[in-house]
Amino acid sequence: MCGGLCLSKRMRHSLVHSTLVLFFGTNYGRQKFVGQQLFEQLCNLLSVSRLFLRPDKIYMLRIFSIFLLFAFAPNGRERVEPVLLPVTTTLRGVDVSHHQKVIAWDSVAAKDPLDFAFVKATEGGDFIDSLFCHNWDELRRLGIRRGAYHFFRAYGCGDEQADHFLSQVEMMPGDIAPVLDIEILDGIAPEIMLQEALIWLEIVERQLGVKPIIYSNQHFYERYLAGHLDGFPLWIARYSSEKPFLATGKSWEFWQFSNEGCVDGICKKVDLNVFSGTHEMLDRLCWYPEREQQEAPAISLP
Numbered sequence: 001m002c003g004g005l006c007l008s009k010r011m012r013h014s015l016v017h018s019t020l021v022l023f024f025g026t027n028y029g030r031q032k033f034v035g036q037q038l039f040e041q042l043c044n045l046l047s048v049s050r051l052f053l054r055p056d057k058i059y060m061l062r063i064f065s066i067f068l069l070f071a072f073a074p075n076g077r078e079r080v081e082p083v084l085l086p087v088t089t090t091l092r093g094v095d096v097s098h099h100q101k102v103i104a105w106d107s108v109a110a111k112d113p114l115d116f117a118f119v120k121a122t123e124g125g126d127f128i129d130s131l132f133c134h135n136w137d138e139l140r141r142l143g144i145r146r147g148a149y150h151f152f153r154a155y156g157c158g159d160e161q162a163d164h165f166l167s168q169v170e171m172m173p174g175d176i177a178p179v180l181d182i183e184i185l186d187g188i189a190p191e192i193m194l195q196e197a198l199i200w201l202e203i204v205e206r207q208l209g210v211k212p213i214i215y216s217n218q219h220f221y222e223r224y225l226a227g228h229l230d231g232f233p234l235w236i237a238r239y240s241s242e243k244p245f246l247a248t249g250k251s252w253e254f255w256q257f258s259n260e261g262c263v264d265g266i267c268k269k270v271d272l273n274v275f276s277g278t279h280e281m282l283d284r285l286c287w288y289p290e291r292e293q294q295e296a297p298a299i300s301l302p
Contacts, residue, residue, distance in 0.1 A: 125160045
């Protein structure tokens, strides 16, 4: 016996396999062979050590041996490649807030041209993103199609949050319709959250004459929003290489496919998005005050 580490050969190989899968994944190749050899040699060392060392020294040797097993086994992890904007004919964009720090928009426009960008403007009833004005103005200066979003807090009144957003965002012709970001309940009953969100949507649509866009992650949308906000354009978040398919069959306009994007000019990881249509289709989601706007239909609140 070698005090716990001296197992049967079959059990040793099983332990080495399980450990390597945990640390390196299933594609570990040479790590399996090296791990087994290390394990056998360490067990032999511990068996001999029992003849010469005191119990407390043997315990420390066991700890050191386990350290060696993991410290010197070859690292089979594949290098994680940065997530980049796709090089396709699909319209590509990002969404940013103060979390991305100060963005060098000139570098972004020069090295990785965007078709659109969303900027966080407000949150709740009184919060203003500290870099909203900078980002908003820079996008206009560079001619990048821009859109502003409001992060909805379910514990706040929908009318107050709508007024707060409208008071901070100066829309210009060609800007993408306002976005309502709904992704948390804040401990509020779902039906109350929906009621206040619909109030926000109704006020903004009536004020600007354009339908706001709904943003949410796929799980939250299908659990709380599906079937209640189907009349609004949808921006869905699903971090995958596979396009989202909603259980209700509703189509999405924007898809946020990653929150780990790397873009020249943006020092932090950034959300990456694509638009499902053409430039002309995107233009139809934008605000133009000179367009003859039909009166927005009344939204029945639950």
